[in-house]
Amino acid sequence: MSPTFLALLVAHLLGEFVLRRDPPSRPEGAPIPLLLHAALVTALSALLLGTLNAWLLGSLLLVHSLSDASRSHLLPRGPRSFLGEQGVRLALLAGLAWSFPGAWETGLWGSQLTGDALRTYAQVLVVTAGILATVPAAGVVIGLLLEPLTRELEEEQSPAGGLRNGGRYIGWLERGLVLILYLSGQASGIGFVLATKSILRFGEIKDSEHRKLAEFILIGTFLSFALALSGGLLTEWALGAIRAD
Incomplete structure (x- = not known):
């Protein structure tokens, strides 16, 4: 690498x-x-x-x-x-x-820098790149992919009373947490994160009149977790390539 x-x-x-x-x-x-x-x-x-x-x-x-x-x-x-x-x-x-x-x-x-110090600097660069690609960069990609669905949502189905940019920060936090869990060898905890978010987000939109919004949130959630896991896999691979050099 x-x-x-x-x-x-x-x-x-x-x-x-x-x-x-x-x-x-x-x-x-x-x-x-x-x-x-x-x-x-x-x-x-x-x-x-x-x-x-x-x-x-x-x-x-x-x-x-x-x-x-x-x-x-x-x-x-x-x-x-x-x-x-x-x-x-x-x-x-x-x-x-x-x-x-x-x-x-x-x-x-x-x-x-020589030896272990040089390798450590390269590892820091890899982890930094993984975090940046998984958290803010993936957020931009998700926003673009969901843009047609966002336009399709009816105005009355849009979540009301939420924090400004709250969805963005939730996405950043969940992908960052998934990346940390994966790289620290605690991948089993990712299921707990997904279950917790499902309980918090879907409890208020379980009735049929919010069907589109529920589907929109499901698509966004699974897309976010998929990109976070992909970022974890690529980061792990790059760290392994550095150790092998």
Whole structure:
């Protein structure tokens, strides 16, 4: 597992899904905000790699600027476009990591950390990437996938009196908890989390007049748990690849 790619991946996830002010699925189209965001991700990459390699950082700035511009002006809104653009961006980051194999070794952290310390830093990057992909990034994907169903819900079936962004935070907490349970070897506890949420959410909508809302919540819940388990599997695999190196 390339430490260079891990650093670029964490910088991308931080800039895209945590530090971004406009919605990741439809970034602001003005040139200045797009360039500022690309510059932020590039700066984060330089920090995590501990490098000032001009060719690598310039390429990163170009990749993120073009990707944001294409998503803002050319690609239609929707899960396919968003996932496709993210896939292309990750492939480009992997290509940059392959093109600049010495960026990590010649950087500040790669030259200072050795042995167990280097492996620990790589493991921290893997876990951080897993958390960012499973919690905020998966939330954006779920929102896009459920958007057609959200429009289908009738106004009177929408839950009333809820906290603003309460559903988002519930999703973050449940996927984070599922990831923690899985990585800590307590996968059996995931069923308890699912049962607890089912009791809390479905007790108030058990009558037939809320059928659509109940189905919407079921779909969102299972989708959230599926992405959380997938994130746990990928994180576990990446940690194993680092231990094997």
